[in-house]
Amino acid sequence: MDRMMQRRQFFTRCGLGLGQMALASLLAEAQSPNDPLAPKKPHFPAKAKRVIHLFMAGAPSHLDLFDPKPALAKLEGKPLPPSVIGGQRYAFIRPDAAVMGPRFKFQKCGKSGVELAAEVMPRLAEVVDDLCLIRSMRTDQFNHAPAQIFLNTGFSQPGRPSLGSWAVYGLGAETRDLPAFVVMSTGAGISGGSANWSSGFLPTVYAGVRLRSTGQPILNVASPRGIDARLQKESLDLVRTLNQKRLDQDGDPEIATRINAYEMAFRLQSSAPEFMDLKKESKETLDLYGCDLDKPSFARACLIARRLIERGVRFVNIYHEGWDAHSDLTGNHKNNCQATDQGSAALIKDLKRRGLLDDTLVIWGGEFGRTPMVETNAALGRSLGRDHHPQAFTMWLAGGGVKPGLVHGETDDLGFHVVKDPVHVHDLQATILHLLGFDHEKLTYRFQGRDFRLTDVHGKVVQALLA
């Protein structure tokens, strides 16, 4: 809704006299340059207006899902030549560990003929022509927390703003009924913690807001037990009246902002049950996602994400942590694919048929890849796993201005190093910002005497990915 219009309605509802209204809107106007969530235009017209980032935390194996390496099967059981490994440090394995072949069958899929492990990702295989696969991702970090924080904030230590925060900082909010940046989590605990969606040194209004799958979806969004809608409304009315008196007395525009915030809080209280209510979805849609109405799952989070962006939410993160297959990679990845395959694919299909995919960017991937070498450690009870691997991994993008049906970049025969078109994490970040309409070098924030940006002093937009 038009903000002026909203304000007018709001003040009308407040029952303010004309004089007061004039003062209030004068103050609110004076405020607007300071309103941190006012909608803003990006540097150039955006291809993507919103983002859904499916963060496969724990790091899925590119070698078993997206990047076919028949050579690995041939080398199975033998160590890699030291010339390949170089000085790389590992979390658990020794660099001379033996090679392990791919655990799943790869298959050419769709019209584009992109190869992936359709055996464990049958639904994703169906939408492969909508995906833009980057097989040449690289990162600097080989431990989970730093790598996740790095992918989100461009820096391996906590303290900098996340991608979602930068997006909202740059674009403002499309709706005031819901938070602009929402975070969900469906798997195990997330290594990087809240630093992943922190606003860092940006004001905290840009931080991701947790949407919880148990209890209240947003903390304190429900009134305490025994307080009905009327009581809540009357309480808020009284708060507003008393605050208004204070505003008339003290004249601080912050009071007007607070009155506004309470109005928004009230709207949030009524909109939260609405967007969480999946009963309004058709049976066909629920079947598409394969989710239960009330049981938390990744697929259900994907469906909620679609509902959120329909309602003007700018940036949604869904964390699915659990891909850290140090042992029994086969079992681990089967389970995780089972949990995420249908939801991810359904999201693409659903967005597409609603015409939302064109300007919604979907991102799928983990914080790094996994080693071609096997991880086995009797003392730790581990066998047939893979360790962390920062030199190469795969991510996919869809919608929002990226080329569909594309495979970008290549790794060597062992999937160890990138050999063609490397895409560093900072390049991906630059590209995502580009899709959102930003020159990543110009989207900056002055902190401690320096203009900080998501990509630090690095990052190049990967033109080849752009539609």
Place this chain on the structure above:
Amino acid sequence: MSIWKIALFIIGFLPWMAYADDFFASKVRPILATYCFKCHGPDETTRKGKLRLDVREAALKPARSGSRAIVPGKPDESELVARIFTDEETEVMPPPSTKLTLTKEQKEILKQWIADGATYTEHWAFLPPKRVAPPSVLAGHWPRNPLDRFILARLERERLAPAPEADRLTLVRRLYLDLIGLPPTPDEADEFLRDTRPDAYERLVDRLLASPAYGERWARRWLDLARYADTNGYEKDRVRSIWPYRDWVIAALNADLPFDQFTIEQLAGDMLPGATLEQRIATGFHRNTMINEEGGIDPLEFRFHAMTDRVATTGTVWLGLTLGCAQCHTHKYDPITQREYYQLFAYLNNADEPELFLPDDRAVEKLKEIARLEEELPHRFSPEQEKQFQQWVEQARSTTARWTVLRPSALKGSLPLLTLQDDGSIFVTGDQSKSDTYELTFDTPLKNIAAIRLEVLPDDRLPGRGPGRVYYEGPQGDFFLSEFSAFADGEKVTFREASQSFASGNNKAKFTLDGDQQTGWSINGGQGKTHQAVYRLDKPRDVSQLRVQMLFEKYYAANLGRFRLWVTSDTSATAGEVPTELEPILLLDSEQRTPPQWALLRRHFALTSPHTKKLREPIDQLRKQLPAPKKTLVFVERPAENPRPTFVHHRGEFLEPTEPVTTGLPAILKPPAMPSTRLEFARWLVSPDNPLVGRVTVNRHWAAFFGTGLVATQQDFGLQGDLPSHPELLDWLALEFMERGWSVKQLHRLIVTSATYRQSSKVTPPLLARDPNNRLLARGPRVRLEAEVLRDLVLRSSGLLAMRLGGPSVFPPQPPEVTSEGAYGKLDWKVSPGADRYRRGLYTFMKRTAPFALFSTFDGPSGEVCLAKREVTNTPLQALSLLNDQTILEAAQAVGRQMIDDKADLNHRLKQLFRQILTRPPTDDEVELLRGFYLTQRHRFANKELDAAAVAGEGPGNVVERAAWTVTARVLWNLDETIVKR
């Protein structure tokens, strides 16, 4: 709208007016810094065309081509002018690739400056503060102390008048909130109102400064800088114990420990001669860095990250400089080279980082009782137990071998430092990695060696009391011995078998002989105790030189912290349970043992034998009741023989150390004598030789009272920072602070007794247009309360607040999902029982990856980085918290319980409640509104339209009334006026 623009225009010129006498500082350098220094500044590596513009001599030098960037007085001959005015894309500066363009006005400023002679002045913050006499003013009656003259002189220059003094109720509330972080009770406020003495206000100030609550209030602000938290951060985010440091801060502030001493103790308390326990606890300041416990990390890499955090934090807190910028390359704007950064790094880089176990008042009585019972036990054997004791002595004697302690002639650790102790044990300090080796050489000729014994010993200096040094990821105090090998005169010794007195699970000593690094011996579950492993040789042999090697390898650092080696010629020796110090006694003949020796044996039997288990039960019970050990994280300077080298790191990367550096201060700070140790560095930081510390410190305190500092960029006094709004006042305060013995309480007293502080905070439209951020201070401060103060206010005004000073952090109510759902290091948020549910906010347990929800909603810190200035946001989520949060509801219910005991009439009780929360009495209008609300809701509760019991919670008395009061109090805590200091 146009008024707004004019306001911005005027405000934009404010600092320049203050610096009117310094055109370069106010107008020129900001342009050069923003547009030119990145390529033509201090950083040599990125300097373009060898042109340096931040130093005059360099800028005036002719280039090889002969052209000069700056020719003083001759803009037409100055290349700089030509290049900024040209339209040629290949020529113009800044180049189009930088995406920076100078405005016409900026170009003219540079041209004018060169025409005027291109004078450079040194950046104000690097010059010592200048003593300026407080200026004279027209309204001579207004100032209450010299500080006011600076403010007023400026206002008069701007043709503004200060606001009238705030009324006494506003003042008493403001003072309470500022000085002790709590609202006054109505009685406390009335006491001030009744005090008609002329110095009533000053008396109140002194009373508040002396309140223990003062230390709590101001500790929280310091803890933001110290990045204090109760967990380690990163993935695992496990609990740490460093709350004794937090309590030290509270006590230091309450005692008004002078800020110079306060600083020295926190940065280098361990190095002070005869350092007290308190001074060692204070070094926790730089132990508040995070520890990554993720499986498989390189601990030294994350220690490096902790070090960069220490340098950045030190820069922010004591220098107001963004030193972090020079980690990867020479600072682009401030004159600090990358090498100088690592020289500062070196000051802080020579400490070990152990835990310090502390005496615990809470445990004293129980420990005494335990000691008494242990003393008593050996005298309480039954005849049956007497017999069993004698049998044990005989049996133990028969299995005890004669062991000899080996004292190494040489000892070496890969990274760790091995030090021989008097008792022949080896104590380990220094750095550790995921793969550490020890090598010990024994040059004593040994006859007939049949077995080697490795005794591992606990020590209070080790994590979890040892014997191992595991401090992250694995079980604290454990170790993991992967391989044990010995060489007799160079030849590898073959062992027949290995036994141990204790092992965790299947991690037995025999696996230290199998050649597989993944298996080995560990003792988790037996921390804090002595254990042993015995390696029996395949056959006894004579050795003239014995060499022992140990390998500790795990996906976390797992080396031993204290151990001792023994040998025996007894071929049947195995690892036993008997402490080694009892062995010589056991080996004596019965009649040779003295009574004290017998007593030791009896005591050991009483405390360990299964036959005496029943006897020990009261002791075991008492032990279970002991609180968790009181301990804290500290710095301990390394011994001279084991200095930690510091290197410059290429691009700031841990893996790319280049040249070694030693300690030193950046040249720009012009130290008269170069400090060389951490202690000397700390002393320099708070000496008059540091031009920054006084200004940075008083500015931070100023901001705490007024919302914005005299320098708005509290964390940056460098070239990119803001200029001070009142430079002379800043210098005057800084000097005053230092000369008054660095007393923070005196500084606070000076500020709050000023007329400036006592002004009404009312915002008038003209003032709003003129100075929206109140930088000129033509009115009093008006700032939303900090998260913790806000919660404290709710609890205090409901009577729930439990005022207990210090102690371990507490867990007030919040939904358990906050620290469990989606958190890797899940924390079961078990709400504290009793009064701990309602302690002050600074005692709330701080989990870095999932901070206390109410506080983060109100811009509280996560403790991950040093925070000089909290954001103040105003959001719908804050509204939801105040409306619906559990704590607010419980406080409101407490009000409900109180109000029904009050027999006064409704209006009177409404007024009373209003004053409890807002200090001032309500207007008639406000009473009417509240009364209407109260009655409506009471009616709805009474006719069961609403569930009174659900709202009012448990408690005696009329539930309908309680419910109505509950919802009324809830409204009052949601008022802007309640949550704002005004």
